Amino acid sequence: xxxxxxxxxxxxxxxxxxxxxxxxxxxxxxxxxxxxxxxxxxxxxxxxxxxxxxxxxxxxxxxxxxxxxxxxxxxxxxxxxxxxxxxxxxxxxxxxxxxxxxxxxxxxxxxxxxxxxxxxxxxxxxxxxxxxxxxxxxxxxxxxxxxxxxxxxxxxxxxxxxxxxxxxxxxxxxxxxxxxxxxxxxxxxxxxxxxxxxxxxxxxxxxxxxxxxxxxxxxxxxxxxxxxxxxxxxxxxxxxxxxxxxxxxxxxxxxx
Amino acid sequence: xxxxxxxxxxxxxxxxxxxxxxxxxxxxxxxxxxxxxxxxxxxxxxxxxxxxxxxxxxxxxxxxxxxxxxxxxxxxxxxxxxxxxxxxxxxxxxxxxxxxxxxxxxxxxxxxxxxxxxxxxxxxxxxxxxxxxxxxxxxxxxxxxxxxxxxxxxxxxxxxxxxxxxxxxxxxxxxxxxxxxxxxxxxxxxxxxxxxxxxxxxxxxxxxxxxxxxxxx
Ligand SMILES: Nc1ncnc2c1ncn2[C@@H]1O[C@H](COP(=O)(O)OP(=O)(O)OP(=O)(O)O)[C@@H](O)[C@H]1O
Ligand SMILES: [Mg+2]
Numbered sequence: 001x002x003x004x005x006x007x008x009x010x011x012x013x014x015x016x017x018x019x020x021x022x023x024x025x026x027x028x029x030x031x032x033x034x035x036x037x038x039x040x041x042x043x044x045x046x047x048x049x050x051x052x053x054x055x056x057x058x059x060x061x062x063x064x065x066x067x068x069x070x071x072x073x074x075x076x077x078x079x080x081x082x083x084x085x086x087x088x089x090x091x092x093x094x095x096x097x098x099x100x101x102x103x104x105x106x107x108x109x110x111x112x113x114x115x116x117x118x119x120x121x122x123x124x125x126x127x128x129x130x131x132x133x134x135x136x137x138x139x140x141x142x143x144x145x146x147x148x149x150x151x152x153x154x155x156x157x158x159x160x161x162x163x164x165x166x167x168x169x170x171x172x173x174x175x176x177x178x179x180x181x182x183x184x185x186x187x188x189x190x191x192x193x194x195x196x197x198x199x200x201x202x203x204x205x206x207x208x209x210x211x212x213x214x215x216x217x218x219x220x221x222x223x224x225x226x227x228x229x230x231x232x233x234x235x236x237x238x239x240x241x242x243x244x245x246x247x248x249x250x251x252x253x254x255x256x
Numbered sequence: 257x258x259x260x261x262x263x264x265x266x267x268x269x270x271x272x273x274x275x276x277x278x279x280x281x282x283x284x285x286x287x288x289x290x291x292x293x294x295x296x297x298x299x300x301x302x303x304x305x306x307x308x309x310x311x312x313x314x315x316x317x318x319x320x321x322x323x324x325x326x327x328x329x330x331x332x333x334x335x336x337x338x339x340x341x342x343x344x345x346x347x348x349x350x351x352x353x354x355x356x357x358x359x360x361x362x363x364x365x366x367x368x369x370x371x372x373x374x375x376x377x378x379x380x381x382x383x384x385x386x387x388x389x390x391x392x393x394x395x396x397x398x399x400x401x402x403x404x405x406x407x408x409x410x411x412x413x414x415x416x417x418x419x420x421x422x423x424x425x426x427x428x429x430x431x432x433x434x435x436x437x438x439x440x441x442x443x444x445x446x447x448x449x450x451x452x453x454x455x456x457x458x459x460x461x462x463x464x465x466x467x468x469x470x471x472x473x
Contacts, residue, residue: 053380084383088386088387096381102378103381165385
């Protein structure tokens with residue numbers, strides 16, 4: 001079976017600083033992969049390269065076999081990075097959940113979830129609304145459909161943001177530390193929703209500091225440090241019996 | 257004190273319709289100039305935000321020039337200067353254009369600052385769901401910018417309203433020019449200019465209140 005997402009030789013530099021130094025991995029359909037690593041190791045950068053919110057300096061990202069963000073050059077010799085406009089249909093195939101939710105405050109909860117279906121997937125107003133209600137039900141937020149995002153707790157906002165990403169009917173879900181901006185008592189409700197999505201067989205790439213959650217929900221874990229994947233394997237193996245000293249040190253430190 | 261108020265009792269009936277007429281002229285001039293300033297200002301803002309260097313250079317040159325030239329000089333240029341090359345405006349049009357050209361820079365600045373107030377994540381979230389940059393601007397950024405700029409835009413309008421008094425110097429019969437004519441006619445400059453000031457205040461005050469209301473929310 002071929003991979004849904006395959007990443008080869010991914011590099012990213014900011015000026016002279018190389019943040020990602022050659023990353024390779026694959027995500028098969030239905031697989032859940034957790035990306036862990038110390039602060040500043042490049043986890044967010046890596047995730048944001050998947051939908052080209054950051055433009056990689058080098059490398060090849062394929063979603064369902066299709067090259068993301070790059071198209072062959074006009075004269076056949078050099079390839080060219082797509083504009084945001086050209087990227088839009090590819091981005092629509094990946095749902096992204098941000099650390100700080102980024103709900104749109106001028107729209108109601110329902111509109112936040114319905115607008116992409118309406119404007120990107122071109123559903124009718126009624127279809128978009130029905131879809132949005134369905135997605136809100138999935139994240140247990142139907143009762144706040146008409147609220148403003150500003151009236152919601154952080155946990156509720158993040159669940160709406162998840163529903164917004166789901167409304168894209170994405171092939172792949174990208175989560176960037178979805179619970180690390182939340183008060184501790186609100187973390188659980190968001191993790192529970194993500195766990196339910198995992199159980200539905202969705203394909204997910206999840207950056208997280210919730211090690212126990214990664215162990216229980218992810219199929220595989222990648223440990224990123226200094227811009228390279230230091231260790232990669234079955235979630236339980238990497239987290240309970242890490243091989244690499246750097247992974248061991250990181251896991252030991254994060255438990256306290 | 258009785259001497260001070262006495263002219264109001266005596267001539268109030270004559271002054272009121274004249275002042276109301278002039279107030280209407282001032283308001284009309286201000287509103288039409290402001291509408292035009294918003295149009296020019298938006299164009300200027302698009303130039304500033306454009307990816308084409310020539311447009312950005314034009315915009316920054318425009319703002320620099322407008323900042324450095326007094327409004328009165330612009331009005332004189334439009335009304336007294338341009339006929340020299342065969343372009344003639346009536347006084348009202350010249351005043352409207354001059355005000356609009358000068359306030360366009362302020363309007364663009366208000367929009368630019370408003371745009372800066374929108375967190376970067378708003379745009380990223382919009383691109384992530386598959387919006388094109390145009391859709392992102394139309395559905396996500398612009399509606400939020402409009403809310404942010406509402407209050408400073410009203411402040412800008414009030415300052416334009418007050419600056420519209422300079423139009424009196426190119427013969428627009430708005431409040432100040434009307435007041436000056438009345439002061440000469442009645443020899444009561446104190447009472448008349450106080451009345452003129454009150455007229456400006458009456459137009460401006462509701463807007464000031466509104467902008468404060470909008471700013472709090
Ligand atoms: N726009 C940028 N310009 C310059 N440097 C950047 C930029 N974005 C990130 N970096 C740098 O790249 C490195 C990796 O950042 P990144 O946000 O990917 O780390 P992270 O693993 O997600 O960390 P955290 O756990 O704190 O979120 C950091 O050293 C950061 O300072
Ligand atoms: Mg990060």
